[in-house]
């Protein structure tokens with residue numbers, strides 16, 4: 001299962017859903033707060049023939065993701081910077097070990113994403129992470145441990 005936080009008009013969702021389809025199936029869950037963008041994204045995704053691989057949740061990701069309960073393999077964080085850490089914390093328990101979080105524009109929005117990147121860089125939070133030198137900076141993070149495992153070790 002792939003989670004795309006902020007689908008806009010569906011461009012990255014189309015790429016993700018194509019990869020999911022070509023690798024044997026699965027689902028891309030996308031959130032988007034702007035209704036007109038949701039309408040256009042649905043149109044674009046349907047035109048690409050990928051609608052069976054996409055679940056669009058319209059509304060504020062902080063709300064629409066609260067009821068979300070599927071195991072997550074890959075997350076794309078590409079949206080309003082001040083919400084990135086809150087969104088990650090909501091879905092964090094659902095990201096599997098070996099799951100990947102890809103975050104766009106971490107250098108472009110260095111200040112806005114500071115606490116978010118620091119969360120991923122702190123090994124205590126269960127990730128190993130690296131900033132890739134793509135345009136704007138892409139944080140590529142792999143989950144290596146659940147926090148509760150660390151707590152159990154300490155206790």
Ligand SMILES: C[S@@+](CC[C@H](N)C(=O)[O-])C[C@H]1O[C@@H](n2cnc3c(N)ncnc32)[C@H](O)[C@@H]1O
Pocket residue numbers: 005006007008009010011012013031032033034037059060061062078079080083
């Ligand atoms: C940079 S765009 C995403 C682009 C998309 N990943 C792509 O490449 O096609 C960020 C999107 O996040 C949406 N957004 C902003 N705040 C949001 C929120 N609280 N919940 C859901 N979506 C939100 C915006 O409306 C915008 O369309």
